[in-house]
Amino acid sequence: MLKPQLAQRIIHEVGHLLHEQIIVVNSEGLIIASTDLNRKGQFHAGAKYTMSTKLTQIMTQEDVKRWPGVKAGINLPIFFQKEVIGVIGITGQAEQVEPKGEILKKMTELMIQESYYQEEIDYHARSLEAFVFDWLNQKERNDVFIHRAIPLNICLDIERQILYIDLNESTQQVVRSIWEDIMNGIPSYRNDIVIRWGSSHLLLILDVSNKGFSLKDEVDHVYHRVMKHLDRPARIGVGSVVPPEKLVKSFQGAERALHATSENEPIVFDESLTLEMIAEDVSPDTKQLFIDRTLASILDKPELIHAIKVLIMHDFSYKEASTDLHIHTNTLHYRVKKFEELTGLNLKQLKTKVILYMGLLFLDEHTKRRSL
Structure with a gap:
């Protein structure tokens, strides 16, 4: 759970708040991140002891003499889901660093929790992307495919309509922000799906089973959500309404409509195309x-x-x-x-x-x- 990249990010985020040296130690007792790069990879016996007790430990000069890799200061166990997964240590006089220790420990645990949930979100997103890819390429539906949809909360019994969104070569960070914004804006009563599609595109697979659903209003709403994040116009191709087993037809129409968009007409509906189809x-x-x-x-x-x-x-x-x-x-x-x-x-x-x-x-x- 406590990976070197995350540990280094913790050091970077909290290091500027303190003048003292900071280390992050993994469950094996190895220093995986430090403000002093020379300490990375060293074994820290004091941290290993701290993990065994699950309690904050003051590292004294006596500890420095008897344990390898130890400097005077304070070691605090890092908890995740009630288990100790590592230690964060601050070098310095105990009476000076101890008041800062608990704050640093809480910040570290919050960052680890945030990283964990972000990984969960990313895993779910990758699973959705893989599922939609197979959905668009499948020739017939089988039991394995149907069962894959259940944990992803995808309904395979409703009509769908695809919006193919071009984010104008936006950075991955911007694409992620827009993806999250659209995802968070999906009403709880609708089974919409939004996934990243390529480097700067999104697919929004609409649930159009609701009788009060207004496509024009929804497309306008999505476009305005997207444009909050961009300084260049996005473009949207809108496919036709199809039964779930013919989703690829809506995708092909949305892709065709996207090709027909322009600066003057950033939103195009496939059903409005004539010569463009040829x-x-x-x-x-x-x-x-x-x-x-x-x-x-x-x-x-x-x-x-x-x-x-x-x-x-x-x-x-x-x-x-x-x-x-x-x-x-x-x-x-x-x-x-x-x-x-x-x-x-x-x-x-x-x-x-x-x-x-x-x-x-x-x-x-x-x-x-x-x-x-």
């Missing part, structure tokens, strides 16, 4: 060839590409698009004309608009892939 089945080589045939001549002109994207977003309303771009309408007309001259595409034709939309769709996907 795009998922097109090979990368074909997508690249399509970009080369449609947009290659303006790839080095980002202001034209951005102007066309905004125009599409506003359903080709030049007035609304120019307002959004903060430019005069005539300037937007000029950029569209320049775009048509360079690409050979006539934006007055419906077919061209579809081609352009697909080209920009592939280009956005290509740009995202290169940035990963």
Whole structure:
């Protein structure tokens, strides 16, 4: 239970509170952490004696002479679940260090308890991740799988819907904070599951069995929870509602929807996708060839590409698009004309608009892939 890494963290956390030297000794009597690095790995007979008595011991000059590794000071047994698991020692005059000893001992025991519960949480989280991975990859449900769900408190008899959340390359610490925040916000009456998925993604597997459940409200709620921790926009792809045995279908839809998100549209529902569904089945080589045939001549002109994207977003309303771009309408007309001259595409034709939309769709996907 008392590992060297945790012992060193204890020394680091409490060491700045005291001027005296501190050691942490494991159950075998070995010093596993110390403010004096030269003492690490030494046997401490006084600590071993302290563990046998389960009582605080003052180390005197006589003890220094008769026991190896001992310095004058105080040794305090560290308890966890009513058992002694080690000793924390403070070097110095007994009358000076004794008043600090009990406080240091309590702080140490609290840190060990916190570490234990954190390990329990992490173990449960890893078990959930492994279970969901198998759930998404299983071809048929068997008794072993069903029994694995019981200790994890996962209901396999309700409809589900997956939210695939991209946390914009956040650090592991930020990802953990968001994961814990979402987990703590799950109502007790719902059997939602939230797991970490890759380095900076989360999967939220919603329980949609409640008749009063509002998906839009839930997605908005989750997005705002996530954004409390980020200074860059997160993105969420929302899959469809499926029976539990078809969970992979919701995952595939959520993944497809996530690919379709953008800065202007950070939340996308799979059920709203149309041309994007076709795009998922097109090979990368074909997508690249399509970009080369449609947009290659303006790839080095980002202001034209951005102007066309905004125009599409506003359903080709030049007035609304120019307002959004903060430019005069005539300037937007000029950029569209320049775009048509360079690409050979006539934006007055419906077919061209579809081609352009697909080209920009592939280009956005290509740009995202290169940035990963």
